[in-house]
Amino acid sequence: xxxTWRTWRVNLCAAAAAAAAxxxxxxxxxxxxxxxxxxxxxxxxxRPQQGTRATETYDYLVTVTNHGPSTARQVTVTxxxxxxxxxxxxxDGCAATAAGRTVVCGPLPTLAVGASHTWVITxxxxxxxRGEGGDIVNEASVDAATKDPRPANNATSLTGxxxxxxxxxxxxxLTKTAVLAEGREDVRPGExxxxxxxxxxxxxATARQVAVTxxxxDSLALLSSPDDCxxxxxxxxxxxxxxxxxxxxxxxxxxxxxxxxLTGEEDRANPPGRRCTPxxxxxxxxSAVRDPDPSDNANAPGTTGPDGGRLCLVHDTRPGRDDHGNxxxxxxxxxxxxxxxxxxxxxxxxxxxxxxAHADRPDRPDRPGPDDPDPDPGELADCGTRLPxxxxxxxxxxxxxxxxxxxxxxRVAARRRR
Numbered sequence: 299x300x301x302t303w304r305t306w307r308v309n310l311c312a313a314a315a316a317a318a319a320x321x322x323x324x325x326x327x328x329x330x331x332x333x334x335x336x337x338x339x340x341x342x343x344x345r346p347q348q349g350t351r352a353t354e355t356y357d358y359l360v361t362v363t364n365h366g367p368s369t370a371r372q373v374t375v376t377x378x379x380x381x382x383x384x385x386x387x388x389x390d391g392c393a394a395t396a397a398g399r400t401v402v403c404g405p406l407p408t409l410a411v412g413a414s415h416t417w418v419i420t421x422x423x424x425x426x427x428r429g430e431g432g433d434i435v436n437e438a439s440v441d442a443a444t445k446d447p448r449p450a451n452n453a454t455s456l457t458g459x460x461x462x463x464x465x466x467x468x469x470x471x472l473t474k475t476a477v478l479a480e481g482r483e484d485v486r487p488g489e490x491x492x493x494x495x496x497x498x499x500x501x502x503a504t505a506r507q508v509a510v511t512x513x514x515x516d517s518l519a520l521l522s523s524p525d526d527c528x529x530x531x532x533x534x535x536x537x538x539x540x541x542x543x544x545x546x547x548x549x550x551x552x553x554x555x556x557x558x559x560l561t562g563e564e565d566r567a568n569p570p571g572r573r574c575t576p577x578x579x580x581x582x583x584x585s586a587v588r589d590p591d592p593s594d595n596a597n598a599p600g601t602t603g604p605d606g607g608r609l610c611l612v613h614d615t616r617p618g619r620d621d622h623g624n625x626x627x628x629x630x631x632x633x634x635x636x637x638x639x640x641x642x643x644x645x646x647x648x649x650x651x652x653x654x655a656h657a658d659r660p661d662r663p664d665r666p667g668p669d670d671p672d673p674d675p676g677e678l679a680d681c682g683t684r685l686p687x688x689x690x691x692x693x694x695x696x697x698x699x700x701x702x703x704x705x706x707x708x709r710v711a712a713r714r715r716r
Contacts, residue, residue, distance in 0.1 A: 336370035339363050339451040340440040354423040360438045366411035372443035374404040382434045383421040390417045425506045425543040428586045431461035468505035468587040471594040472497050474602050476609050484610040490558040497583050501547030505585040508542040512581040518557045525553045559611055574610035
């Protein structure tokens with residue numbers, strides 16, 4: 299017996315129920331996805347960092363608000379800092395990328411409808427920033443795992459940073475002093491010594507990108523620097539010291555240069571004595587912050603000596619002295635004609651007098667013989683030894699005085715005999 303109408307009706311109902319179950323099970327998933335949007339909006343504000351006196355540190359406040367209609371999930375804020383700013387910290391756990399230009403906050407697990415959440419990002423002016431704040435633009439955006447029906451309000455930008463006058467000025471001053479041994483006030487050719495360069499910031503703002511340069515004169519050569527000051531190839535004799543990112547108000551930075559004084563040409567026309575050649579050496583300091591008084595950004599001329607006066611490169615031009623004031627050994631020997639000169643040993647000449655030997659030797663043309671009609675008064679013809687001219691003149695004066703005294707004594711004796 300074949301299937302009845304009742305059987306067919308049951309089968310049709312079962313098939314319809316299965317189809318309805320399939321259709322009804324898929325439909326709610328689509329409806330749920332369409333019914334869960336969350337309209338997020340982001341705003342930003344800036345203020346000087348609270349609780350500090352720093353004039354270059356600021357807090358950016360990034361706020362996200364959920365306008366619904368659903369709860370937002372996995373909310374994240376991204377702040378892209380301009381080159382004028384650098385990230386310092388965040389009390390809300392925001393972190394910067396390795397480059398320091400992008401700051402990420404969150405994710406926040408949920409944000410209810412009508413609720414807001416604020417992240418605080420602390421920044422400061424970058425070392426090389428030279429503007430006055432009006433050109434600083436900071437951008438922030440928000441994102442979430444929940445669909446946003448109005449993405450136009452998911453980003454914001456804040457233009458301008460109001461810098462107080464105290465944040466725009468840093469009064470720098472520079473001094474340079476030669477550090478010599480105790481009791482020394484000058485240097486001699488060939489000596490090495492150290493310059494101490496001191497830079498002070500009188501404020502009121504922190505000085506940024508502080509750079510010191512020093513152009514050495516021809517009388518000095520750079521040997522080394524414990525502070526890594528050096529001359530770049532092709533820039534000699536300009537010396538550059540590593541730039542300081544920051545020098546706070548009231549702070550002092552020091553740089554040291556070890557140099558050698560080079561031997562200069564003596565002025566033979568000057569009278570005997572100690573001759574001072576002033577060493578004029580000027581160092582300068584600059585920064586990214588405007589200096590209200592640039593007149594003291596370099597050391598004044600004639601102030602690099604140990605006592606604050608001029609520094610002298612001293613040549614000793616006294617006869618028989620070297621640049622260090624020491625007496626030449628051979629000049630000392632020549633001052634005593636009876637003492638042989640070890641540097642000029644005589645060659646024996648058998649069968650002839652010593653004077654004739656000197657006069658006839660063609661290889662010693664600078665030594666006059668006994669028959670020289672006009673001998674140099676600075677030389678002794680009998681032995682060929684050269685003496686300083688002042689000693690020859692003094693000897694001649696003494697001889698003349700002795701002859702006059704001897705003549706006077708003979709006249710007195712003659713009168714007595716009469």
